[in-house]
Amino acid sequence: MRKQKDEAILGPESAWWHKNRHADRRPILLARNRIKAAFRQFFEAEGFTEVECGQVQRSPGNETHLHAMEVHFRGTDGEASTRYLHTSPEFAMKKLIAGGEKRIFDFARVFRSRERGALHAPEFTMLEWYRTEEPYEALMTDCAKLLALAAETSGARTFNHRGYTCDPFADAERLTVAEAFERFAKIDLLATTPDGVPDRDLLYRAVVKAGMRVAQDDTWADLFSRVMIEKIDPHLGITRPTLLCEYPISEAALARPKPSNSLVAERFELFVCGVELANAFCELTDPLEQRQRFEKDMAFKENIYGERYPIDEDLLEALSFMPPTSGIALGFDRLVMLATQAPHIDDVMWTPFI
Numbered sequence: 001m002r003k004q005k006d007e008a009i010l011g012p013e014s015a016w017w018h019k020n021r022h023a024d025r026r027p028i029l030l031a032r033n034r035i036k037a038a039f040r041q042f043f044e045a046e047g048f049t050e051v052e053c054g055q056v057q058r059s060p061g062n063e064t065h066l067h068a069m070e071v072h073f074r075g076t077d078g079e080a081s082t083r084y085l086h087t088s089p090e091f092a093m094k095k096l097i098a099g100g101e102k103r104i105f106d107f108a109r110v111f112r113s114r115e116r117g118a119l120h121a122p123e124f125t126m127l128e129w130y131r132t133e134e135p136y137e138a139l140m141t142d143c144a145k146l147l148a149l150a151a152e153t154s155g156a157r158t159f160n161h162r163g164y165t166c167d168p169f170a171d172a173e174r175l176t177v178a179e180a181f182e183r184f185a186k187i188d189l190l191a192t193t194p195d196g197v198p199d200r201d202l203l204y205r206a207v208v209k210a211g212m213r214v215a216q217d218d219t220w221a222d223l224f225s226r227v228m229i230e231k232i233d234p235h236l237g238i239t240r241p242t243l244l245c246e247y248p249i250s251e252a253a254l255a256r257p258k259p260s261n262s263l264v265a266e267r268f269e270l271f272v273c274g275v276e277l278a279n280a281f282c283e284l285t286d287p288l289e290q291r292q293r294f295e296k297d298m299a300f301k302e303n304i305y306g307e308r309y310p311i312d313e314d315l316l317e318a319l320s321f322m323p324p325t326s327g328i329a330l331g332f333d334r335l336v337m338l339a340t341q342a343p344h345i346d347d348v349m350w351t352p353f354i
Contacts, residue, residue, distance in 0.1 A: 060084035236271035
């Protein structure tokens with residue numbers, strides 16, 4: 001392997017446009033194009049309409065730990081205003097659903113600050129799609145078909161990443177978050193959320209007992225994330241894909257409670273080779289509950305990070321008109337990485353973030 005190819009994966013400082021380096025990356029980029037074209041054909045055959053959501057929004061999203069990029073502009077009256085580059089097309093797509101769309105998808109360019117690494121870029125492509133009047137299990141079926149299609153299109157028999165291997169054609173393992181905590185960390189997760197309310201001290205003691213590092217100011221959410229990252233994520237999607245489902249309500253801000261168990265939400269994540277590829281919800285359509293969740297999350301964000309984003313009042317109004325809907329966001333760049341065995345997200349982007 002040439003030196004240029006080694007240097008091409010070093011990160012944002014590498015000169016990706018140098019002729020030799022671009023020549024090394026080009027076969028992967030062409031594979032990316034083929035996968036995207038195959039995915040478009042899949043969605044069109046399923047009766048989906050492709051949409052293009054605007055990137056500049058009044059609210060970029062209200063997740064606690066996602067950080068947006070601000071956009072400053074002046075109107076025709078010269079008055080300055082602040083907008084944001086969206087962290088997801090979710091809010092706009094839900095408004096389209098409220099407007100009457102039934103099945104839609106978007107290869108959206110999205111933007112997130114404080115994210116950079118082999119699997120993270122401040123600007124990346126998110127494939128997001130929605131099905132109305134269908135359960136979120138239909139999205140699990142979509143994921144299985146898309147994994148197989150990506151493999152077939154790229155000519156890959158297996159997906160590989162950092163020494164892990166996964167068969168993209170194999171039936172996925174379905175695992176609840178509570179089962180994963182018990183299996184990999186020996187923690188009874190639901191016992192730390194009596195009546196659906198997270199009890200920080202209960203989880204703190206359980207994490208200490210599991211032999212993990214903790215901090216005195218860790219919140220329940222901090223502890224949950226630490227267990228997920230250190231004990232659970234690395235074991236998911238090994239040899240076959242994993243669908244991690246039924247998240248605690250507190251960790252599913254935009255998902256509705258599961259009808260048969262109100263302590264958990266209808267949310268799942270898709271993992272392959274220990275990499276999170278997709279995040280799916282059966283969407284919450286109660287505007288009052290959604291407002292309460294947004295306000296709680298923004299208060300927490302302001303306390304932790306000293307910043308908060310506006311609540312999208314237009315979205316809350318639209319929720320009243322939304323039919324039962326399932327939606328999912330898939331990291332398209334990550335999937336291309338796995339399908340082409342590229343080690344760094346920059347390798348699968350035509351023009352990496354610099």
